[in-house]
Amino acid sequence: MADFPKLLTSRYELNESWLLSTVEKHGAYEVARKALTTMKPEEIAAEVKEANIRGRGGAGFPAGVKWGFIPKGNTKPVYLAVNGDEGEPGTFKDRTIMERDPHRLIEGCVITLFAIGGHIAYIYVRCELVKAIRRLEDAIEEARQKGFIGDRPFGKDHKIEIYVQPGAGAYICGEESSLLNSLEGNRGEPRLRPPFPAVEGAFRCPTIVNNVETISSISEIVRMGGKAWSDLSRLPRDGGVRIYGVSGHVKNPGIYEAPVGISMRELVYDLGGGMLYENRPLKAVIPGGSSTPVLRADDVVNAPGENDPLHAWQGKSHLDVPMGADTYRALGTMLGTCCATVMDNSVNMVEVARNLIHFYAHESCGQCTPCREGSAWMRDILDNLCRGKGRKEDVRLLVEIANNIMGNTICAFGDGMSMPMLGLVQKFYDEFLEAAKNGVPGSPLGDSAKELMLGSGA
Amino acid sequence: MAFSLTPELEKLVDDLLTRYPTKRAGCIPLLHLCQRQVGWISSEVIDFVAKRLDMSTSEVKGVVTFYTMFHQRQVAPNVIWVCRTLACEIRGGRLLQKHLEKRLGCKVGETSKDGQFTLLSAECLAACGQGPAIQINDQYYENLTVEKLDKILDEYAVENPKAATVTK
Numbered sequence: 001m002a003d004f005p006k007l008l009t010s011r012y013e014l015n016e017s018w019l020l021s022t023v024e025k026h027g028a029y030e031v032a033r034k035a036l037t038t039m040k041p042e043e044i045a046a047e048v049k050e051a052n053i054r055g056r057g058g059a060g061f062p063a064g065v066k067w068g069f070i071p072k073g074n075t076k077p078v079y080l081a082v083n084g085d086e087g088e089p090g091t092f093k094d095r096t097i098m099e100r101d102p103h104r105l106i107e108g109c110v111i112t113l114f115a116i117g118g119h120i121a122y123i124y125v126r127c128e129l130v131k132a133i134r135r136l137e138d139a140i141e142e143a144r145q146k147g148f149i150g151d152r153p154f155g156k157d158h159k160i161e162i163y164v165q166p167g168a169g170a171y172i173c174g175e176e177s178s179l180l181n182s183l184e185g186n187r188g189e190p191r192l193r194p195p196f197p198a199v200e201g202a203f204r205c206p207t208i209v210n211n212v213e214t215i216s217s218i219s220e221i222v223r224m225g226g227k228a229w230s231d232l233s234r235l236p237r238d239g240g241v242r243i244y245g246v247s248g249h250v251k252n253p254g255i256y257e258a259p260v261g262i263s264m265r266e267l268v269y270d271l272g273g274g275m276l277y278e279n280r281p282l283k284a285v286i287p288g289g290s291s292t293p294v295l296r297a298d299d300v301v302n303a304p305g306e307n308d309p310l311h312a313w314q315g316k317s318h319l320d321v322p323m324g325a326d327t328y329r330a331l332g333t334m335l336g337t338c339c340a341t342v343m344d345n346s347v348n349m350v351e352v353a354r355n356l357i358h359f360y361a362h363e364s365c366g367q368c369t370p371c372r373e374g375s376a377w378m379r380d381i382l383d384n385l386c387r388g389k390g391r392k393e394d395v396r397l398l399v400e401i402a403n404n405i406m407g408n409t410i411c412a413f414g415d416g417m418s419m420p421m422l423g424l425v426q427k428f429y430d431e432f433l434e435a436a437k438n439g440v441p442g443s444p445l446g447d448s449a450k451e452l453m454l455g456s457g458a
Numbered sequence: 459m460a461f462s463l464t465p466e467l468e469k470l471v472d473d474l475l476t477r478y479p480t481k482r483a484g485c486i487p488l489l490h491l492c493q494r495q496v497g498w499i500s501s502e503v504i505d506f507v508a509k510r511l512d513m514s515t516s517e518v519k520g521v522v523t524f525y526t527m528f529h530q531r532q533v534a535p536n537v538i539w540v541c542r543t544l545a546c547e548i549r550g551g552r553l554l555q556k557h558l559e560k561r562l563g564c565k566v567g568e569t570s571k572d573g574q575f576t577l578l579s580a581e582c583l584a585a586c587g588q589g590p591a592i593q594i595n596d597q598y599y600e601n602l603t604v605e606k607l608d609k610i611l612d613e614y615a616v617e618n619p620k621a622a623t624v625t626k
């Protein structure tokens with residue numbers, strides 16, 4: 001199996017890795033001390049920009065660029081909101097940082113706050129993650145006791161406070177503007193943009209919203225320098241290493257740190273240990289959370305144009321394309337959170353669509369009619385299709401509804417639900433037609449599920 | 459009867475409100491504290507939070523109804539959330555749910571007859587790589603099989619004699 005050097009997860013295996021006394025012996029807060037005592041905020045921001053780190057929360061926006069959006073000459077307080085809502089189905093990486101190395105995140109917050117001229121960070125964590133919340137709160141207290149945060153962190157005259165803010169069970173609060181509304185004590189409904197959070201965010205002040213993993217990468221970026229971090233990646237303009245996840249029908253589901261730009265083949269067959277059952281090959285993979293359109297096992301790259309970014313892979317399996325924000329967009333999907341859901345050939349894809357649309361129908365915040373009504377309508381259609389009460393026209397209708405949601409909503413939830421629905425229907429059209437005829441009888445979850453439960457499997 | 463927090467929790471609220479430039483921002487953490495004390499968000503809790511944070515009761519109610527984790531009805535002392543989302547489901551989540559329904563003698567959304575467990579369906583718990591997963595109160599249980607689930611419930615039954623009737 002490929003053995004990649006570990007930076008973000010280097011301390012995961014230490015005994016009581018969440019305690020300051022443990023991680024301090026392994027470099028924790030060295031970089032924060034250096035940054036606050038010897039560097040200028042602009043210097044830190046410049047390293048982060050050069051690191052080419054794309055946001056790890058799903059959208060892949062360059063963090064260094066985002067930090068630059070705080071208005072020049074701003075006189076209002078600046079906030080950092082760290083996104084630990086981790087609700088995207090298939091995604092389970094941020095939780096491991098918060099539970100197993102909370103000090104890495106706290107150190108990242110300290111450095112980031114100093115770099116952006118902020119004094120308060122709120123780490124917004126979904127409240128189900130009780131262990132993560134406790135570990136973070138304890139870590140903050142430990143760091144305060146040591147004088148790493150507080151009025152004069154590392155003796156520097158730059159007050160820093162970090163608070164954990166619990167969510168209350170709403171996927172939409174992972175969307176950055178909804179997160180801010182929730183943080184302010186409101187219903188977690190997304191806001192119209194502009195203004196963007198970096199200009200007017202929490203409490204109407206400039207706010208940088210970054211994912212837990214993004215902020216947890218900051219100390220290593222500053223330690224090695226932006227250029228060196230960027231070069232860890234196999235891709236240009238998409239720097240560093242990241243935490244991949246793989247779940248579903250693989251032998252070794254879990255999280256793995258690796259450079260940006262490894263291939264899906266490496267993720268599934270090397271890191272993930274390959275398919276769970278020898279006689280059940282890969283059918284499809286959802287690459288980076290449920291909002292990223294599905295890839296079929298037999299999809300090949302169609303990039304005939306010389307200038308197409310994927311031209312070098314023309315005619316090859318998508319499994320060999322390096323996983324990056326830009327390469328995956330060119331493939332017609334998205335990299336998302338880099339946590340892949342792997343499905344073998346016992347899974348019915350109409351049932352997959354049904355499972356996911358129930359999630360979206362449950363989680364739509366309800367502000368936009370196309371999203372609220374469309375999600376419920378698609379849910380009912382897919383329920384009917386699976387129960388054998390569907391009609392052929394329903395398949396077309398699904399496409400129509402999804403198309404009508406796209407681009408017509410306040411936030412990206414609408415697209416994040418419609419694109420994968422369209423992808424499933426387009427790539428598995430025959431299966432949808434078959435469901436319209438005969439429903440989805442038998443074991444819709446896939447035979448693997450049954451075997452795993454009854455203990456006769458793997 | 460009017461609701462009030464225990465003095466220990468009240469102290470936490472004072473500390474909490476120093477964190478934000480507005481009082482209202484304390485709304486969700488405060489609701490969590492109240493729920494921790496009485497198990498759900500009654501109309502008395504809503505009145506209390508509104509008063510404490512200078513909000514109207516309808517604003518607080520708007521917040522409560524938005525979020526899944528605020529119980530708007532009384533629930534049993536133990537709440538079981540079973541993940542129904544894709545990664546868990548393809549590894550057997552739905553079979554776990556069926557087994558729980560059988561053993562507890564109630565459907566998802568209901569409380570067991572002995573009043574000890576409320577069974578609820580969860581959306582992705584961020585444990586997909588360790589699926590299928592469930593949450594019992596504050597604790598996650600991962601990589602489950604029917605057998606492992608039975609063991610967990612058996613242990614619960616021993617520790618909570620009141621729950622023994624349904625968890626056989």
Ligand SMILES: Cc1cc2nc3c(=O)[nH]c(=O)nc-3n(C[C@H](O)[C@H](O)[C@H](O)COP(=O)(O)O)c2cc1C
Nearest residue numbers: 055056057083085086087174175176210211214412
């Ligand atoms: C519906 C929806 C849900 C989201 N959920 C999360 C989430 O749970 N965690 C996260 O970090 N970003 C999530 N995002 C992305 C955030 O809006 C935002 O882009 C991100 O937190 C920015 O941080 P980054 O640039 O470091 O990735 C979500 C976006 C949408 C549209």
Ligand code: SF4
Nearest residue numbers: 365367368371409411
């Ligand atoms: S797209 Fe959906 S989730 Fe986003 S604001 Fe509109 S209704 Fe809410």
Ligand code: FES
Nearest residue numbers: 541546583585586
């Ligand atoms: S799908 Fe069950 S924890 Fe993510």
